[in-house]
Amino acid sequence: MSQTKVAKRTLVALLAVLCVAGSASVSSFSTAGAITAYAGTNIEDITPVTDHEWSEPKCIWVSNEEVYAEFKCNVCCETRKVKADVQLTSHRDASCFTDGFSIYTATVNFNDNVYTKREYFTHRAEGKHDYSDPVWNWSDDHSAASAHFVCERCGFEEDSGAVISSEVTTDGEDTVTEYTAYVVANGQLYTDKVSIKNTEPTETRTVSWEWTDSLSAALATVTCGNGKNETVQAKVTVDKHYATYRSVGWVTYTAISVVDGIEYHDVMCVVLPKNSMVHYEEQKPTCTTSGIIDCWLDLDTDKYYLDPECTQEVSWYQVDLPELGHDFDSVTWHWYKDLKHAWFEAHCTRCDHTIKTPPFSTTCKIENGKVIYEVNLPSTFVGNNKKYRDRKVIDLKTAVPDVTYEKGDRAVKLTWDSIEGAQQYGIAGYVNGKWKLLNTTPDTSYIIRNLTPGTEYKVAVVPMFADRWNTNFTKAITVTPKSVNVIPVQTKIIDHKVGIKWQPVAGAEKYAVAALESNTWAVKKEFDANTTQWTTPNLAPGTYRIAVVAMVNGTWQSSDFRNRSFEVTIK
Ligand SMILES: [Zn+2]
Ligand SMILES: [Zn+2]
Ligand SMILES: [Zn+2]
Ligand SMILES: [Zn+2]
Ligand SMILES: [Zn+2]
Incomplete structure (x- = not known):
């Protein structure tokens, strides 16, 4: 029986490794072909998907013939300018002491809604009679x-x-x-x-x-x-x-x-001459607009009066009725997946509007092992002097995904649950006593390729928060691809010889027939990849345990050795 010393040593060494299976035995990764371009976060993932929310239009009154309504989307800030149809809908000439007026009504059809805006033009009274000679x-x-x-x-x-x-x-x-x-x-x-x-x-x-x-x-x-x-x-x-x-x-x-x-x-x-008093009709304040009491403003002096004769002066603070600000009954912050932006949605009970803001940038700080994201609503959006803010706290101790894996051909597919706030995930491998970043992905699964069957690898998935990797490897797992085992398909005993046939396996570089001797497997004969059968020389009577192994990626595939080996007895 011929023996190959080098091959035997390799196999023995490999078996020794298998005896301590379960401990951290990790071979080098080959990442060739495994790195796919990281295309960046898809914009759909960070933009809230909602319809346009058109605001009440802003009226641009260029002249009584040229009026536009400008609509702005509360969500994406897009604007649309629509020309209005303008009609003179009411008119009264000025009298001696009574102002006349013209009311123009501008109408716009937009987005299945009809918007109208009335503009009031005053024709000032002369302020005296038109006497003929007395x-x-x-x-x-x-x-x-x-x-x-x-x-x-x-x-x-x-x-x-x-x-x-x-x-x-x-x-x-x-x-x-x-x-x-x-x-x-x-x-x-x-x-x-x-x-x-x-x-x-x-x-x-x-x-x-x-x-x-x-x-x-x-x-x-x-x-x-x-x-x-x-x-x-x-x-x-x-x-x-x-x-x-x-x-x-x-x-x-x-x-x-x-x-x-x-x-x-x-x-x-x-x-x-008549003075330049402007009359303000009483206007009640709303959530977003201020109001005013019924009063008169002298444009020459900028003073307010309760009467046009200017006998009862009042201050601006008595005249102005400040805007009320919205009165929200429900407030929701919508956070983007990466927690770098958030937008605000709230319903006002007073005006029955739902406010949807554009997204705001959040702030981020790291404190005591926690990543804290915060967002504040600028006061201009509600004007009620209340502060609206929200925060997300990521505990780096627990913000680590549980990873499961499936064996593949020379590959494993890692799968994990998404972690809130993770910008992306890093696939880490333990190589020569150190954790190395193998690749990154925005997804929640990843295939590690070019692994050697029968080899165990220690891997971990680390999420990124605030542009930093959460280098917490407490949930690392050990993975191994599908083993490549050779199962003999036929054994025959002819006199004192044993004939063995086996099924070729994909990627086999060599085959060997091994025998168990004194509890140690020894290679008895090596074959090239094209050989799939062998007949032993004459064997002495006795019982032999024999197995066929394949070499893949330079390694003898010896997993499950005992179950797929077989016994023959020579009489
Ligand atoms: Zn929009
Ligand atoms: Zn008089
Ligand atoms: Zn008159
Ligand atoms: Zn009045
Ligand atoms: Zn309101």
Whole structure:
């Protein structure tokens, strides 16, 4: 019987290894062909899959002919601009003290919904009547007069008493008394004159007036027929009608001077234009918009008033009704798989809206063996001064997957449950006393190829959190591919020889027939890969235990040796 010393030593060494099966015996991995390109996380995995959630449109009113509605998706922030159909739906002309208006309605059909927006344009009232020339009524002695006014626009009528002043002038041989009536109405000074020929000789007297620039004082100079001048300081009375948002105002200055027992009058009038008061209708605050009380704003002074006459000033804080902010009854944070982003969803009981935000970046820190992800909702999204945040805590001690495996041909398939927050998984192998990263995958299974049958490998799956591997190998497992065993298919005893046939096995580089001698297997004969049968030389009588082994990847495949070996007895 021939023996191959080298082969025997190899097999014996291998058997010795098998005797300590279960301990950490790991051979080198061959990763050739095992590394597949890591394509990165698929975008579908990190984008929440929802329909567009179109916001209420933002109205862009370019002109009364050109209006757009701009819709924004709350989820993906896409915007759509749609041109609106615009109609003049209501109109009223301005009256003397009442503003007119035009209401335009813009309509947009979008996403099976009809959106309308009304825009209100004010036509300011003039703030005064449109009086034609008044009709004057004089008393018989011309000591009194009144003016009757009619507004051509609104039909309003009023009578105003006049201030009368008189002078005496000459008209050829005669003297004439000239009566002047002064009336201030509607912010304007109206005068009327009546001249009466004197029937008796009368001394002439004329008056001229000199006002200061501010109209607070006036001088009256009365010239008499004898050429005598007398200048006196007039008494000036002021009557002020304040301007408002609705109405012009005016100031009437009436001067009275008495010379030689005769009263002289002069009247000046200064118009005060309407002020720039803006009226705000009361508006209740909503979740997202502030409100305002019914008030008036003077654009000149930026002051607010409860009345257009500006008598009751109020501060901005009394005027403004701050937005209420949403009142959520349910709040949900949606975390992306890698926990690097999260978005917020909440339902408001007050306005019955469901808020869906775009995703926010989360923060990440590692503390006491825990990875802590946090996300905060920017206050602009709810405006109710409440803080909304969420956190995810990954305990690195326990965030390790349980791995199971299936044997394959020179390969094993590892399978594990996904771990929350794991960005990807590393496949680690224990090689020469050290853990080595063999490959990475975003999936929850991985095939390790090019393994040697009959060899055990210690492997682990490590998840990545916060861009770091959780190098926790407490759940490492030992794997081995399918063994490649040769089973003899036929044995025949002819005289003192044993004929053996066996089925070829895939990948066999060599075959050998081994015999058990003193509890040790010894290679009796080696064959090349093409040989599948052998007849022994004559054997001495006795019982022999024989097996056929194949060499794969340079290693004798000796697993399950005892069960597939066989006994022959030579008589
Ligand atoms: Zn969208
Ligand atoms: Zn009028
Ligand atoms: Zn008055
Ligand atoms: Zn009001
Ligand atoms: Zn709300």
